[in-house]
Amino acid sequence: MIAKLKGRLDETGEDWAIVDVQGVGYLVHCSARTLSALGEVGEACTVHTDLQVSENDMRLLGFAESAERDWFRLLTQVQGVGSKVGLAILSALSTGELRDACAAGDAASVARANGVGPKLAGRIVNELKDKAGALPGGGMAGVAVGSVSKAGSASADAVSALENLGFKPAVAAQAVARAQAELGEDAAEGELIRVALKRAAG
Template sequence: MIAKLKGLLDETGVDWAIIDVQGVGYLVHCSSRTLTALGNVGEACTVFTDLQVSENDMRLLGFAEAAERDWFRLLTLVQGVGSKVALAILSVLTPGELRNACAAQDAATVARANGVGPKLAGRIVNELKDRAGAMPGGGGAGFAAVAVSQAGSASADAVSALQNLGFKPAIAAAAVAQAQADLGEDAGLNDLVRIALKKATG
């Protein structure tokens, strides 16, 4: 599992960057805020990452700070919010602004993001209002657990993987929680996904 990349910024696009780590180029999809924070091509940079796994694709997402990655993971637990929408939200709102918007039930602020209508914005702030206070607001804060099924990065990635395979957030989270209970807290991503898939389809 790739959790962080540290290297040189090799190339950038509208919503992606290539990070050269000792001669190996990693393509990471990013929010516009992260792309700006990475600096200029040729400069040293660090990105926190999240791996999105679907039936026929694997995509690496990059974030300038851990707080942004944590919010990305939380946002994608909301039905109707995929990686593209989550990155759009994080392109217009900092983790702190997003935390405040959810806590205050300010759907209009979330709806500023491209592709987020009033209905989806309302669902986001409604579902995340009780979790917002526990989430980091930026400045390099570490990962904050938002549910039992997300106690560690492997379980969070497993939940994300099941969602990308078409399972609803609640079903994915419950299946991963059951898998982690069977395998223990130190279970790896591959084992968690394998057992969680059996739980979700069993």
């Protein structure tokens, strides 16, 4: 089983990246947080991975930190949570936010994720609340876009603005995260949107 890749970031897409390891390109499907944390194309990167094998497909999932992978594995044990939904949840919430939401039974926070309704969010927090304390939270993936998911913040408003312009949620979140990393946490909404549009279009 492939557990980790260390190489160069060769290419990125809406929810995937190609990591070049000694001339071999590995396609890994990632959350928006992981894509933001990996850095720019051409830079060295490390990706923690999980290989999913089905009857007709093999998919390599990539994570910026092992804690995110641990949470992904836990999430996908819940009925109704496949790899796509698992990555959507990890795009919307940092590992620390997810841990706190499960521990507190805060289904509304989990329901912010794309494709997660109130019923599924409730099932997730109910099934994982007793396990949440055993897993770590925070870290690099949380820092990368941690403030994007906070309702009412400039970054959340910027993400919403990009979505209204037709960008998909994962693309909008990734672009705003990169803009905020450049401009700082106190950046105004207008500045975030201006820089994020350049990143999303690029």
